[in-house]
Amino acid sequence: MVHKGDSVVLTCRFRGTPLAVYWKKGDDPKTAPNLVSWIPTDDVTGLCEGERPCQIMEMNENHSLVIKEVSIADQGRYICRVTVRGILIHNFTDISVFCDVEKGNVDPPMIIEGKISFYELWFLIFGKDNDDGLEKIRDTIRHLGITDVEDGLNAAQYYDVLCNWKDHHKQDSQAMDLQRALAKADLDRAWKEIYGTQMCTISTYLDDRQRTDAELSEDTLEHILWQIGDPDRIDKFLGELIPGKRISVAGKKKDIVAEALRDLIQWCKGPPQQNLRYTVSFAVPEGLLEEIGDYEVIGFIQRLAGKHCNNLAESIGTPTEALSAILVENDKATVFDTQGMIRDWISNEECSNFEKRHRLNVAVTKVCREDLEGYFGATDLYTSKEANEERARKDSNEVSREYGGISELETRRIAKYLTDSELKHLGEGSDPVKVVIEWVNSLLEKNLNGGCRKRVHGTLKEIGLQALMPFQIKDKLCLVEVLDVAVRLLMTDIQPFAKALGISDQKLIKYRIDVTPKQLSNGTLTLLAKDSNKINNDRSKISSSLSKADYDDLALLLKYGCAISLADMFALGYGPVPNSSQRDELRHNLGIATDDDDIVGMLKHWKSMAHPPTYNPRTTLADAVLPVLGKEKALSVLSGTSRQSGIHSEKIIRALREGILFRETCRVAEIINVLLPSVDDDPMTKLLITLEDQVKNDSLPEDVYEKLSVAGFKGLSTELKRGDCQENEHESTRMRRRDIIQNDISCRIAEVLGVKKTSSLSSIFEAWEEKLRKNPLKEDKRRDLSDRLLRAGYEDFAHEIMTGFVPRPLDQK
DSSP states (O other), X not given: OEETTOOEEXXXXXXXXXXXXXEEESSOTTTSOEEEEEOTTSOTTOEEOSHHHHHHEEEOTTSOEEEOSOOGGGOEEEEEEEEETTEEEEEEEEEOEEOOOOTTOOOOOOOOOSOOOHHHHXXXXXXXXXXXXXXXXXXXXXXXXXXXXXXXXOHHHHHHHHHHHHHHOOSTTHHHXXXXXXXXXXXXXXXXXXXXXXXXXXXXXXXXXTOSOOOOOHHHHHHHHHHHOOHHHHHHHHHHHSTTOOOOOOSOHHHHHHHHHHHHHHHHTSSOOTTHHHHHOXXXXXXXXXXXXXXXXXXXXHHHTTHHHHHHHHHHTOOHHHHHHHHHHHHHSOSBOHHHHHHHHHHHOOSOHHHHHHHHHHHHHHTTOGGGTTTTOOOOOSOHHHHHHHHHHHHHHTOOOEETTEEHHHHHHHHHHOXXXXXXXXXXXXXXXXXXXXXXXXXXXXXXXXXXXHHHHHHHHTTTOGGGSOOOOOSOOOHHHHHHHHHHHHHHHHHHHHHHTTOOHHHHGGGBOOOOTTGGGSTHHHHHHEETTEEOOOHHHHHHHHHHTTOHHHHHHHHHOOOOOHHHHHHHTSSSOOOHHHHHHHHHHHTOOOOOOSHHHHHHHHHXXXXXXXXXXXXXXXXXXXXXXXXXHHHHHHHTHHHHHOTTHHHHHHHHHHHHHHHHHHHHHHHTTOOOOTTOSOHHHHHHHHHHHHHHTTOOOTTHHHHHHHTTOXXXXXXXXXXXXXXXXXXXXXXXXXXXXXXXXXXXHHHHHTSOOOSOHHHHHHHHHHHHHHSOOOHHHHHHHHHHHHHTTXXXXXXXXXXXXXXXXXGGO
């Protein structure tokens, strides 16, 4: 909001050295006219285009747009279009201009005849940042004669009360009655904002309210209907404007709005109506009513998801130019479809475009992203008081104490695992947590170096609980671990915002993108895993970089490890089978809703769920297991001892083999444009039937043979070139193609595992297990194999190797 006659500076945000900067005014970056442009050979102020821009506009050294002596004509949407490293970046800024009443030139009291609209009531409650709070709105309502209004209602409830008042107040004095009530409640300012925001004088406003040629856009009409809200209220609203007009109020709200919108558009096209614009609505900037476009979404995501890169780059001293390239690569090869998530949310929200912009701005404020506040337009619907309260809650949730390198969470876990007799060896007291904390503090007093982790570990080892106090892992990082950190870093930006929008963690799963080689060499992983163009897999260095960037929790996860394996899962289902009540309790402790009675199936579902970025699956699973299956099972999860026995390797190999077959089948399906249902028990059959139809109808996608060959399916590519099968040979053709696909898959995995190629996937895994028995994987070989598997796209397999998979000994087979 800008005062008429003031100067304003509109900021253009981007990183790197721009190749060109264009300031435009309008809604579409492609068609909006240029105001001022700049290229490196121009002066810093840029080149203006048009008479008015050349009079009042120029760029400054930061490429921001400076507008001098703003007038009413200058309000609207401004676009900064920047080219950096061949990528277009867009910033959108909306400004509204209003006039102050000059001293000695006070207009006479405003007299507004006629009724007030539903939308004017909505604007009174929501349309401005109400620093006075809602108490004065409550007082206004009481001055309207509604004495039984309750204290402490929220804005939406006060809006309903005012709409009900309008419904029952049939006289033409509605507007003036409300004006007098606002004055009594000391809210004259609100009245002036409703009727004077975009007008320089009251007389101008009154003239405009009486105009019969004022047009209303379709966006404005749709916005009004959404903000009126209740279907019955929409019906009454139409009845006021179009006598005798009624609509159906049954069904989905978006359908009701669509029907009412058609009637409104038709009505507006009829004979000129007195007070058309203000009978229907108080006008708001058209830019806030328009659909949120792709350019806005892309620009927003670049900034939303780029925060972790900026923080990390600053901590390790990455040059600005290099960071700009990394941010571009993040967009090209992301591991999470943030654009899809936000576009789906926009599509599914049943409200006006203005309300969608408002909700996005509210979400930005809730997650304390000051750099993005107001990005979707100056809706001004979330007060600074509420924002400060949200930040205070966020800060209070982040407070965590530490005792000599041992977190408060670790001390609580130790207390949970100790028996009463074990606890007495540490100290006296009724509160186990306090006893453990006092014991740790006593060790700190004896240690001049300020740390006591080793001594705590030694004491716990005497009673078999050393897994509760792990030492820092010395092994170098596998690439799958770096990928996990990269995803967690991205989710520090994405997940809180998604939660603020009401997107559940369960819904986030579908936006996770399968790993590709390109993702592993670009974007965030470049910051994490490269140092002077050499791969950096030093766990300590990357942990230090994370800590410097204030990602301490992620640094700790990397230092001490947090991964769980299939071996851990199978171990929990081994031996006495958990009964029904134990399974229910385990589901409750892990926060999962699946009704799968198989422990491994249940845990796979839990592991696949979207979790907070600092989530530690190992300690979470152990804590969930402790009260259900006992201390021994819980400690086994923490220590990972079940991985070293190899006792469950046969089950693990079967699970990995099935996972590889499913993934490779999906890869072929993607190439030939077939959507496989996730619940299909035999996706291969659907794939083969679709292939048969496509070959028969000559409808295979373009370049399918080359794409299959490049993807490693050379046998299938050759087979499809042969064409359709003969009559009555459909079944044999399907079987042949199934064998060919499985042979292609077997050859690919054999190459990655370094064993002889055969047509049987089972034979390849048997040969690989035998190879491991003769030559167990050492640290560097294990890391190398895990990295090869990940680069080949087998993330689950790479993860299992990283966690320490060993084959079952021959004498246990």
